[in-house]
Amino acid sequence: MQKHSFHIPVMGIGFTADTPTKVAHLGIDSVISLVDDELLEKLRKVYSQKLALPFTEIKNSFEDFRAKRITSYLNLIHAISEEKFRIMKNLHKGYSKELQQYLSLVPNGAQISAKLQKFSESATNKETIKKWLDDTLTMGSIDVNIMTKVDKENYQNGKKLDTIYNDAHAALRGFATSTLSSSLVLSAGMNPRLYGYLETFKDFYPNKNGIIKKKIILKVSDYRSALIQGKFLAKKGIWVSEFRIESGLNCGGHAFATDGYLIGPILAQFRDSKKELTETLFSLLEKALIQKKYAVPSTPLSIKISAQGGVGTTEEHQFLQEHYNVDSVGWGSPFLLVPEVTLVDRVTREKLEKAQEKDIYLSAISPLGIPFNNLRGNTKDLEKKAHIDKGRPGSSCPKKYVSLNKEFDEKGLCTASRQYQFLKLKELDKKNLPKKEYEKAFHKITEKSCTCVGLGTAALLVNNITTKVEGTGVSVCPGPNLAYFSRTMKLQEMVDHIYHKDHELTLDDRPNMFVKELQIYMEYFTNQLREVILPLDIKQYKYLSRFIKNMLEGITYYQQLFLQESTSFQAKKSAILTALAKEKSKLESYQNQVNYLNKKEV
Numbered sequence: 001m002q003k004h005s006f007h008i009p010v011m012g013i014g015f016t017a018d019t020p021t022k023v024a025h026l027g028i029d030s031v032i033s034l035v036d037d038e039l040l041e042k043l044r045k046v047y048s049q050k051l052a053l054p055f056t057e058i059k060n061s062f063e064d065f066r067a068k069r070i071t072s073y074l075n076l077i078h079a080i081s082e083e084k085f086r087i088m089k090n091l092h093k094g095y096s097k098e099l100q101q102y103l104s105l106v107p108n109g110a111q112i113s114a115k116l117q118k119f120s121e122s123a124t125n126k127e128t129i130k131k132w133l134d135d136t137l138t139m140g141s142i143d144v145n146i147m148t149k150v151d152k153e154n155y156q157n158g159k160k161l162d163t164i165y166n167d168a169h170a171a172l173r174g175f176a177t178s179t180l181s182s183s184l185v186l187s188a189g190m191n192p193r194l195y196g197y198l199e200t201f202k203d204f205y206p207n208k209n210g211i212i213k214k215k216i217i218l219k220v221s222d223y224r225s226a227l228i229q230g231k232f233l234a235k236k237g238i239w240v241s242e243f244r245i246e247s248g249l250n251c252g253g254h255a256f257a258t259d260g261y262l263i264g265p266i267l268a269q270f271r272d273s274k275k276e277l278t279e280t281l282f283s284l285l286e287k288a289l290i291q292k293k294y295a296v297p298s299t300p301l302s303i304k305i306s307a308q309g310g311v312g313t314t315e316e317h318q319f320l321q322e323h324y325n326v327d328s329v330g331w332g333s334p335f336l337l338v339p340e341v342t343l344v345d346r347v348t349r350e351k352l353e354k355a356q357e358k359d360i361y362l363s364a365i366s367p368l369g370i371p372f373n374n375l376r377g378n379t380k381d382l383e384k385k386a387h388i389d390k391g392r393p394g395s396s397c398p399k400k401y402v403s404l405n406k407e408f409d410e411k412g413l414c415t416a417s418r419q420y421q422f423l424k425l426k427e428l429d430k431k432n433l434p435k436k437e438y439e440k441a442f443h444k445i446t447e448k449s450c451t452c453v454g455l456g457t458a459a460l461l462v463n464n465i466t467t468k469v470e471g472t473g474v475s476v477c478p479g480p481n482l483a484y485f486s487r488t489m490k491l492q493e494m495v496d497h498i499y500h501k502d503h504e505l506t507l508d509d510r511p512n513m514f515v516k517e518l519q520i521y522m523e524y525f526t527n528q529l530r531e532v533i534l535p536l537d538i539k540q541y542k543y544l545s546r547f548i549k550n551m552l553e554g555i556t557y558y559q560q561l562f563l564q565e566s567t568s569f570q571a572k573k574s575a576i577l578t579a580l581a582k583e584k585s586k587l588e589s590y591q592n593q594v595n596y597l598n599k600k601e602v
Helices: 020-026 037-050 065-088 097-105 109-122 126-136 167-176 192-198 223-234 263-292 314-324 333-337 346-354 379-389 418-430 435-446 451-462 480-484 491-499 513-530 538-564 573-601
Strands: 006-008 029-033 142-147 183-187 215-220 240-246 304-308 328-330 360-363 372-375
Touching: 020 029, 020 065, 020 097, 037 065, 037 167, 037 451, 065 097, 065 142, 065 167, 097 109, 097 491, 109 126, 142 167, 167 192, 183 240, 192 223, 215 223, 223 240, 223 263, 240 263, 263 304, 263 314, 263 513, 263 538, 304 314, 314 328, 314 491, 333 346, 333 480, 346 372, 360 480, 360 513, 379 451, 418 435, 480 513, 513 538, 513 573, 538 573
Parallel strands: 006 029, 006 328, 029 142, 142 183, 183 215, 215 240, 240 304, 304 328
Antiparallel strands: 360 372
16 A cells, blocks of 8 residues: 655654654654653653553663663553554444544545445455455554764763663664564764674564564765765665655754755755665675675665655655655654644743744754754753853753763763863863953853753653653754744644645745755855854865855756756746845855955965
8 A cells, every 4th residue: 555655753852752652553654762761761651550551660770771661662662553553453343533544644545445445345254354454554663763972881880881781772772672673763973883783683684585673774964974874784784774864954953964965966866876876785785694694685675765854845745755756755843733743842832833933043052062953942941041040050960861071071971961061161260261252152161951851851741740850941953944834733734734735834935945955054154154263274165165066066956956847846936046046146155255265375
């Protein structure tokens, strides 16, 4: 049957923590973050109580508690989702509400419904009908996400534990030993040690029929990164089943800016090079599997390509499918306004409903030092400001998931923690800087926010779980695209919007997704230019020149694309071409400026 052509990506730490229980039985793929095992343990307790299931707490004192918590939670989510899927297909009491919902959501639901009606009239055996449903309906995948660099070392009784007990390693083990047959989404770049650890779990290898129980999805921002990481894994006998291309800046959460590469040309490269990419990686995989004496698939394995970041209309969704041949399109931030799907507290959702373009901005609040899409005025930032006003900047750092800075402590401190900021401010005080310089340096230290707590707090609030340790402040990281959605929506409305209608949920003046990404990159580059330190050295000049070159090539690509396009984006074609010309002119001016600065210094 035709599956859904969209997926719900991971959002924050807690926003999609239980999303599979709400959408997997309806055939929709979604992704759970594995950062916070404490949060997952609390949610496991809530679900166990709701469903009258036995629950034994996995305490910090237990050996390998992080991996065990993750495994137990994923097994529970898997069991709940499968049971809902099974009950949905039970026709002994007629069409269930869930089955009707499934058929109303899936693209070819009307045809399936008609076939089911016809089949029911002709088949007297309920088991025959059940088998037909089993063969026809597909459950959504319960995927998980690991940020590869969030791999903090851990200690016990003052002694550093083996690498396999690092946070990302333990999370990987938690997934690997779960009952799930789904995908592990690896994001934030390559971690060779973590990738090497994949080799130790048989479920990540294909069998002779090419079936892989636990697949790998790599989230990437460019083709070169995909090729490097894909080869690295293939040489270990690990196949990348999907490359998930995410816009460098027009996305939610952490933003990994490319050197000016835009998503359109990147997707075109994946489309045009997919056959070569598949053959290259499969050749390496075969050699590795033979060397390890593992089964070699009888036919080459396939690679899926998906895309996400800034998609907001049916037209854009279909264009990505038809022009770039993507297998699935990620719709993330808009689902923050769908209570049936995500865990967002009322106060935060109301702020998201009212958010305009100026309210969603690229910030430096992440302790990871990576640009982070932030909602202005979120309750975690208000909490942070209150601490600063009291003269006690920084978080108590109750979870320490990103305690990765070793400037003051070999075990690592989080740059958003009170301990780290106290030490940095002591250093700052000794410098006796002029007032303006001091204020700028003070802000740079104290703007870091405790996101590893804040991004999970909404899940606690929604489920009425105590936040005595965490506090009530919520961090939220929507993509810029959310500014064009302005109300709470039902799941049915959102899916109808994705497939059928694109004028009811988004604002009329919403820019095209490709133009919006270009504008965000231009704003990012403008800020980079402001930070240039004169005299301009060769490294700075090469970076700026490369960025401009890639952006100009991207604009030329779009100009040709939209001029030639005869079916999609016709209503906005003129506005799109005007916007492209405007940004190109501005970029050429920057190019002259950079060249002038370089010649001046020479």
